[in-house]
Amino acid sequence: MTSGAWSPDNTRILTTSDDRTARIWDATTGHHHLTLTGHTSALSGGAWSPDNTRILTTSYDGTARIWNATTGHHHLTLTGHTSSLTSGAWTEPEPV
Structure with a gap:
């Protein structure tokens, strides 16, 4: 594993790996939900959007x-x- 991140609502965990995948896990049960594939090299980081959707x-x-x-x-x-x-981040939109 190269990185890990809690979802903003603390219900899921995102992990990234040298195996070129990211995985989403249930934070309570440890159940694997999704595997994200498509990168052609090892992943270095991952981040949740503030609204948990991306x-x-x-x-x-x-x-x-x-x-x-x-x-x-x-x-x-x-x-x-x-x-x-090597990394990326989301930002909160400014209030209108």
Whole structure:
């Protein structure tokens, strides 16, 4: 495992790994819910969106990916870096 993160509501845990996957776990039972696949190199980090609906993963393949936290559907790949990405983070929107 390369990183771990609690969901903002403390019900799930996100782990990332050298095996090029991210996994979502039930924080109470330890039951495995989803495996996120698609990166071509080891994952270096992961983060939950503040509203629990999305996950950001970063990888040594130079990309970041955004996923649906419930279905595991891949939404977007961020590309352009010429080297590894080692972390990523979400921010809270400013109140209107």
